Amino acid sequence: MLGRDAFIHPRPTLVSNARLVRLICMELPARTPLALLPTPLVFCERLSEAWGGPRIWMKRDDLTGFELSGNKVRKLEFHFAAAAAAGADTVITCGALQSNHSRATAFAAARLGFRSILLLRRNPGEQLRLIGNYLLHHLGGAEVRLITPEEWEQRDLLMAEVAAAEAANGHPAWVIPEGASDALGMWGFVLATRELADQIAQIPGDLPVVWHAASSGGTTAGIGWGFDRLAVDIPIVACSIGDPAGTIREKVDAIWSEAGAATGAKQPEISIEYIDNHVGGGYGRVTTEELTIQTEASSLTGTILDPTYTGKAIVGLRREISSGRFSRGDNVVFWHTGGGFAALAHDFTGIVAAAPPAAGSD
Numbered sequence: 001m002l003g004r005d006a007f008i009h010p011r012p013t014l015v016s017n018a019r020l021v022r023l024i025c026m027e028l029p030a031r032t033p034l035a036l037l038p039t040p041l042v043f044c045e046r047l048s049e050a051w052g053g054p055r056i057w058m059k060r061d062d063l064t065g066f067e068l069s070g071n072k073v074r075k076l077e078f079h080f081a082a083a084a085a086a087g088a089d090t091v092i093t094c095g096a097l098q099s100n101h102s103r104a105t106a107f108a109a110a111r112l113g114f115r116s117i118l119l120l121r122r123n124p125g126e127q128l129r130l131i132g133n134y135l136l137h138h139l140g141g142a143e144v145r146l147i148t149p150e151e152w153e154q155r156d157l158l159m160a161e162v163a164a165a166e167a168a169n170g171h172p173a174w175v176i177p178e179g180a181s182d183a184l185g186m187w188g189f190v191l192a193t194r195e196l197a198d199q200i201a202q203i204p205g206d207l208p209v210v211w212h213a214a215s216s217g218g219t220t221a222g223i224g225w226g227f228d229r230l231a232v233d234i235p236i237v238a239c240s241i242g243d244p245a246g247t248i249r250e251k252v253d254a255i256w257s258e259a260g261a262a263t264g265a266k267q268p269e270i271s272i273e274y275i276d277n278h279v280g281g282g283y284g285r286v287t288t289e290e291l292t293i294q295t296e297a298s299s300l301t302g303t304i305l306d307p308t309y310t311g312k313a314i315v316g317l318r319r320e321i322s323s324g325r326f327s328r329g330d331n332v333v334f335w336h337t338g339g340g341f342a343a344l345a346h347d348f349t350g351i352v353a354a355a356p357p358a359a360g361s362d
């Protein structure tokens with residue numbers, strides 16, 4: 001738990017950051033621009049008022065594009081640059097049936113002229129409904145291959161095998177790991193911290209807490225690395241949406257080690273708070289109470305939150321506000337990492353009021 005003092009820091013200024021920004025750029029790999037950047041930082045006046053705690057801001061990464069909306073596209077910019085440099089004409093990745101990452105990969109591939117192959121995990125009994133991201137995977141022109149939860153456990157091996165088979169058929173392929181969360185994809189969020197540092201320099205009051213949904217670890221790794229290099233000792237909360245906190249920490253540490261080995265750069269010293277007390281029933285499982293909080297947040301911010309990621313993270317924030325973690329006047333930046341299309345695949349019956357059937361209809 002962060003103490004109140006942890007929130008009080010000197011303001012980052014653009015001038016003092018300039019040298020540090022150059023340092024980040026020296027470590028930076030090649031990048032193919034795909035996202036609409038910078039995304040805005042928006043004050044959520046009605047949500048802050050209604051929830052009665054800190055001043056809540058949203059970093060609107062749900063606006064990184066339409067088909068490419070969300071946090072994944074920042075990471076994919078680095079993977080597609082590497083794929084092109086490696087002479088690949090095909091990208092291979094993996095995810096859940098409603099994976100935001102797989103959808104963004106399919107559309108980035110379509111935009112840049114790559115073939116895409118998606119290995120999607122289908123849980124027992126899970127219906128194959130062409131809705132949300134699962135529809136978009138197909139509209140983006142991806143070749144979809146379904147895998148079992150057991151195969152999912154071997155996903156890196158499977159993707160390597162598919163890549164070898166594609167290469168043997170004359171299609172050099174680039175493998176993008178789950179969530180594009182590795183030492184390459186991480187750089188998307190390292191760059192994003194520069195954006196946010198400039199924006200929070202304009203916020204009155206103490207440095208905000210940066211609150212975000214964490215799963216495969218790339219977003220957290222980039223945020224931590226970036227603020228470490230900017231020397232902005234900002235409180236960062238990685239709100240797990242499924243895994244134990246220790247697992248997310250291990251993933252982030254592994255990405256940092258990999259990045260350190262690749263660049264010779266030193267490991268970040270910044271501390272990140274990992275929490276897992278809001279995962280509820282686990283990945284992708286939501287209760288009526290959670291959906292109700294998400295729906296309230298949507299209607300008070302005019303943004304779409306998805307039940308699996310941003311919805312869970314906003315539920316966590318809501319509960320921590322209720323438990324008195326923040327004072328009025330504290331600032332929180334909720335990093336809205338997207339997921340709107342997955343929300344459209346979710347059944348909100350009983351959560352939102354449906355219009356009564358028209359007279360004479362079934």
Ligand SMILES: Cc1ncc(COP(=O)(O)O)c(C=O)c1O
Pocket residue numbers: 070071099100101179181213214215216217218219220306309310337338339
């Ligand atoms: C909408 C959304 N938010 C957050 C995350 C979590 O990001 P990461 O996997 O980098 O931890 C994901 C991952 O799929 C996502 O789709």
